[in-house]
Amino acid sequence: MFTSLSIRNFRCFESLSIDDSLNRVNLIAGLNSAGKTALLEAIYMLIGMGNVELVVQLGNYRGLAGNYLGELSQLTELLWNSLFHNLNSSDVIEIRGIHCGREHVAQVSIDRVSTTHFSVSDGRADEGTGELESLPIYGHFLKLVHSKPDGSVVESAMVIEAASDGALTVRVASDPPIRPELPFRGSYLGGNKSRGLQNAATKYTRLESEREPSELLETLRIIEPRLKRVRVGVVAGTPMLRGDIGIGRMVPLSLLGDGLGSLTNTLLAIADAPDGVVLIDEIENGFHHSVLSRVWASIDEAARRYNTQVFATTHSFECIEAAHEAFREDREYAFRLHRLERIADETHVITYDQETLAAAIRTNLEVR
Amino acid sequence: MPPRSGIRAPIQLLVEGADAQFFFMHFLNHMGFNNVEVQGEIEWRGHSKVYKDAPDMIKGLGLRSKLDEEDLAAFDRVRNEILGRLDPSDAEISNFGGVTELHSFLGAVWNAPRARTTIEAIGIVRDAELSASGTESAAEAAFKSAYAAISASELNPPERPLQVVGEKPRIGILILPPGESEGMLEDVCLDAVQADPAMPCVDEYIECVKRSVPNWRGQNRKKASVQAFLASRPEPGLKLGEGAKLGYWNWSHEVYSPIKQFIEDLTGH
Structure with a gap:
């Protein structure tokens, strides 16, 4: 579990520190543009060091997806420079995290040398390992450096190349020329968490092979009490989760409402990241306020069972109050509320422990 | 009731009980502070500036003009909106509840949105009511508990009652009655x-x-x-x-x- 984080020169953060106040489940609040999503992105960069595809994914989550054409410099501005504070890519992004007492450091920079010694793959930087084809690369590239607690360093890079038809292709490279093992398992669930239930089907199959996922079914009944069973089926060539709600036919879960999709995705993401990290943007989306407390209780239970650390953002006071209610039933109270607030042009993290949050809720003091 | 707005006044007085809230509001009025708000659970007596303006505000929002329980409930629902329209206060007086709740309440105030940019001074007012041991007076025990609450909130406490220390926030502890070993x-x-x-x-x-x-x-x-x-x-x-x-x-x-x-x-x- 991460206990501390520090971020420098990333997105809206010139610098940001959270010292020794992280817990198993962390809820991030703050005004619009305070940096809640950027904080999740920074953690995502840290846990996924070595997977340069994350940079493209983050661009997608920010609505920067597309079939890129045109000037190479425009795409690098879009995908790369936007990672840097004030778009200033001449400095290095540094994200540090203390995990189980050991420090992991991720550094991101744009290297402007003309030739590198990196080996380059033609494919995507998927999870897993395998040798990469060795090719020299030219031009500048985005470099990611992961310094592990044991002192070893893994470097990886993203190159953007223009094809003859004008299409821009993202290519990845690493040194040593082996696809690096990712430091932590993890998932990033964007604002619409019910999207991508195909991924949920894969995760469910993996979970099913390891244990009977009956707890998941029980939990999903918080949202859909009619649910009798959940199965993975292939529809039109696409694996998807389907549920039996007693109408004689299995129904894709995605048709049973945003709440069910959100809870399914959230719990499967936690189960699929043992000893890892799950990041959830706008966690309250899709949930009626009356079920929020039970949703949090199920997240608490799943996070403990799989030893998964959760970071989520919210704008909802009801969501915060429900989390406090759920976690205070747990003797450990493995929960912290953190608010990002700009003070004198710097972003600060203000953390509420159990007593302080209880007092704020009791006296109707604002916390967001 | 929806959650209230964050801290709005530069002077925060944290007192023990609703009577003390209203006493100090009028005491501050007497001293020339005209824009003082009582925060927290407020009964309708026309004390607070917000509630004093409630009838006109409710009328302005298209609700009924006669104040009764329903009106007050309606007022509670729109209270946040109303608060947002008011000028910032000179001072807010909050009831921290019981002695054991002072630490968590002070933490909630100091953690509240905009508190660290808005608050210039925090005063804690306690009665010298109870002594924890036979070796110290009730006033000493009250001061110690307030001192501990301030320290636990990572603020700098004064060394003695009535002393005000620090800058943004200035912090002071008033034990009542001043200079007495016990009382209220x-x-x-x-x-x-x-x-x-x-x-x-x-x-x-x-x-x-x-x-x-x-x-x-x-x-x-x-x-x-x-x-x-x-x-x-x-x-x-x-x-x-x-x-x-x-x-x-x-x-x-x-x-x-x-x-x-x-x-x-x-x-x-």
């Missing part, structure tokens, strides 16, 4: 009206009760005296804080001098 707000008020013609009657009444009522709880004597005194006023049946609004506690008495000095030091006025 009621003692201050009763001292201020000691020369009032009603006071011999009040004392006589209390002595009579003491003699006549078996098992009378003598520890409530001061509170009973306050009630007896207030019963002698033109508008009887008020609480201590409500009596403050009508000026029943003789603001000009010198017993308030150290309290006025404390408020001046705290507010910088």
Whole structure:
């Protein structure tokens, strides 16, 4: 579990520190543009060091997806420079995290040398390992450096190349020329968490092979009490989760409402990241306020069972109050509320422990 | 009730109980602070600026003009919106609840949105009511608990009562009655009206009760005296804080001098 984080020169953060106040489940609040999503992105960069595809994914989550054409410099501005504070890519992004007492450091920079010694793959930087084809690369590239607690360093890079038809292709490279093992398992669930239930089907199959996922079914009944069973089926060539709600036919879960999709995705993401990290943007989306407390209780239970650390953002006071209610039933109270607030042009993290949050809720003091 | 807005006033006075809230609101009014708000659970007595303006505001929002329970419930629903339209206050006075809740409440205030940019001074007011051990006075115990609450909130506490230390926020602790080893707000008020013609009657009444009522709880004597005194006023049946609004506690008495000095030091006025 991460206990501390520090971020420098990333997105809206010139610098940001959270010292020794992280817990198993962390809820991030703050005004619009305070940096809640950027904080999740920074953690995502840290846990996924070595997977340069994350940079493209983050661009997608920010609505920067597309079939890129045109000037190479425009795409690098879009995908790369936007990672840097004030778009200033001449400095290095540094994200540090203390995990189980050991420090992991991720550094991101744009290297402007003309030739590198990196080996380059033609494919995507998927999870897993395998040798990469060795090719020299030219031009500048985005470099990611992961310094592990044991002192070893893994470097990886993203190159953007223009094809003859004008299409821009993202290519990845690493040194040593082996696809690096990712430091932590993890998932990033964007604002619409019910999207991508195909991924949920894969995760469910993996979970099913390891244990009977009956707890998941029980939990999903918080949202859909009619649910009798959940199965993975292939529809039109696409694996998807389907549920039996007693109408004689299995129904894709995605048709049973945003709440069910959100809870399914959230719990499967936690189960699929043992000893890892799950990041959830706008966690309250899709949930009626009356079920929020039970949703949090199920997240608490799943996070403990799989030893998964959760970071989520919210704008909802009801969501915060429900989390406090759920976690205070747990003797450990493995929960912290953190608010990002700009003070004198710097972003600060203000953390509420159990007593302080209880007092704020009791006296109707604002916390967001 | 929806959650209220964040901290809005530069001066935050944290006191013990609703009576103390209203007492200090009117005391500050007497000292020239015109824009003082009482925060937290508020009963409708027309005390707070927000609630005083409630009828017009409710009318302005298209709700019924006659104030009854339904209107007040409706007012609660839109209170946040109304708060957002008001000018910032000079001071907010909050009830931190019981002694054991001071630490968590101070933490909630200091953690609240915009608190660290808005708050210039925090004053904590406690009664010297209970002593934790035989070796220290009630006033010492009260000061220690306030000191510990400030330290636990990562703020710098003063070294003695009435002292104001630090900059943004300035912090001070007022133990009531000032300079006494034990007592409470009621003692201050009763001292201020000691020369009032009603006071011999009040004392006589209390002595009579003491003699006549078996098992009378003598520890409530001061509170009973306050009630007896207030019963002698033109508008009887008020609480201590409500009596403050009508000026029943003789603001000009010198017993308030150290309290006025404390408020001046705290507010910088």
